[in-house]
Amino acid sequence: MIYILVAKTKQQELFYLTGKYARKELLEIRSREQFFCPSCQAPLLLKIGEINIPHFAHKSLSDCDHFSEPESPLHLHGKLLLYHFFQQLDHHVELEKHLSAIRQRADLLVDGRYAIEFQCSTIPATQLNQRSEGYRLLGVHPIWIKGLKQPCREEIGIVHLKSFEIAMRQESGPISFILLFHPPGDRFYYHSNLFYISPNRWAGKTKSIQSTRQVFPFAIPKRLTKEEFRSVMGIFQNVKRRYIRSQLYAENRIKNSFCRLCYELRIDVGNVPDFFGIPMLGAECMKSPAVVWQLQTVAAWEKGISMEVLAASGRVPLTNPGVTGQAASLMTEYLTLYLSFANRDSTDSKVLDSAYDIYCKNLRKLRK
Template identity: 70%
Template sequence: MPKSLSFHKLEERRVITILVAKTRQQELFYLTGKHARAELKEIRLREKFFCPSCKAPLLLKIGEINIPHFAHQTRSDCDHFSEPESSLHLQGKLLLYQFFQRLDLKVELESYIPQIRQRADLLVNGQFAIEFQCSTIPVPLLKQRSEGYRKLNIRAIWIKGLKAPCREEIGMLHLKTHEVEMRRSTEQVSFLLLFYPPSNRFYYHSNLFYVSTNRWVGKTKSIGTNKQVFPFAVPKALTKEEFNVVLGIFRNARQQYIRSQLYFDNRIKSLYCRLCYELRLDMTNLPAWFGIPILGAECLKQPAVLWQLQAVAGWEKGISVDMLIASGKLVLSNPARATQATVLVSDYLALYLISKDHSSKDFKLLDIAYDNYCKSLRKLRK
């Protein structure tokens, strides 16, 4: 397929597969696991099915491996916003549908909303659109879908589909741009909600600290559908011991970054080396308070050690945080995040001044950094 083929052209060439169809009597027919395959084959002989959205004829496919589903008889651009279905996606939607039913909630499978021409994977109580996303989705499209629901006072909840279970630990996570956009923010923590259909289990990536590009440090924990609630359970804040693990991972990431800078052919071109020279710091052995984890640091593109060195260098020269950000020396991930960056850098400088007056031993740094983490959470609750 030519690289120049547009996103919209790709959309037009898809075959949409769905779990809900209309019969000739204009009644909705759901493939929710209620009918056995043999029963479905008999129904297929005497009934015709049509797409609830575009009214086109549908095929009822009943294989031995894949979940029974409907598909348009011809390639279609029906429901512009739907993704191509996979077996994982179909299975996940069915299990989520059954989960909501067990909670005695009003749930509609693949509910088409004509006002915005969108089909929600599941619509719960008419107020929550559940989007179970198994494939990559362009961020503008993700935002467009969420905005469409918002206009109708429907809350969009994005759930990432998993092809394999996650390790439950505090560790380094590799998140794609659209996955970061799928995060939910609550009064406690922000988190990414995931679902693994083969084990009927929800996973959480929570307490996410930005490292660089697609790398984050976070806590991964799971819960079975038999213990899950709705609205979905919210992860807890990190304990001091857990935060110390995050601190250790950041320390290792900092050392990796420093080694990469020391191997520069021309250290004059290395911003890290220049900042260490300006601040009269040993570039091979920085004080512990440089490169520490702070919530919300994704508003800056640079690694923690670099933007924190720049913040201190600006403070030493008497440059205000606003001026430092306006100068472009601190690279924003989005110009609209300037205010967030100002608060972030100001909070770090306050932490830096406290740290400077104490011993640089790890236990002191842990106390100060964890206290800052807790303060950040309290700000989110306001």
């Protein structure tokens, strides 16, 4: 079933189900009024049940482009709460705004400049990016908010993300983040300070804010404290240890890239120094685990190979050819950290200080 919160009357006026009318009033309105889809003009039913929020639905199966995705009660509830959130902050907000120029419907259009998409179901990342690009063609800034059935655990930890959730990341400040909303608790959540581990696993910080304390444009998360970054370092060290254990049982160590790199660098495979496997912002351009691409960086430097040449060579697997420059910069930054410890003792605290310093410098660069 396709649920809708905005319909047109026979007089071509928009009728909104935003909680303004009591159920008794809606029953009376339904008895005397006819409703139509704002996009395809097909007749709509006004449904007023005891469980779901009052909503419109097509009378029959429709090929309406703009309402092609089923909307859950969670989606309806969230859209209404977000609608009232923007109203209370005195922003001009339009619910289920149909933009005919790009044949798209925004869940909410705020001040004519921001398209708010409240996404409760899984969609292909390509579709999400296409919709975002459509808004940008109109000079409208897309903001994606992930819908939550359950509240998140607030902590520094591993965040499991699907590809469409990663595509929701916002870059409106030095710290990128994913914004989420939990309608039952009327609360916003943030996944921020995200460090790439693997395609669906990131280390980061999850924090929430009650909607009554939220602002718009939305609040930007703060950078990690050194103690919080220490927790991220701990996550990466645990991930590295598990990865190394898996490689120790490789059938052919000569062909195993990790074992071969350790041999080239004269490193005991069971005792890799702490300054390998460091969390660094932007490492999602690399396909390999942090410990592997960082070993490759040092091995290339010892052979006199520049990071630009290494990144372009294909020897370090990248997510796509367009991130070659990003990968070269990342490896150069890591090499700076490595050289500060080369040929001298390193302690956990010194490695933490250096890695945290690089993290802070990266944020300062992004702020400029």
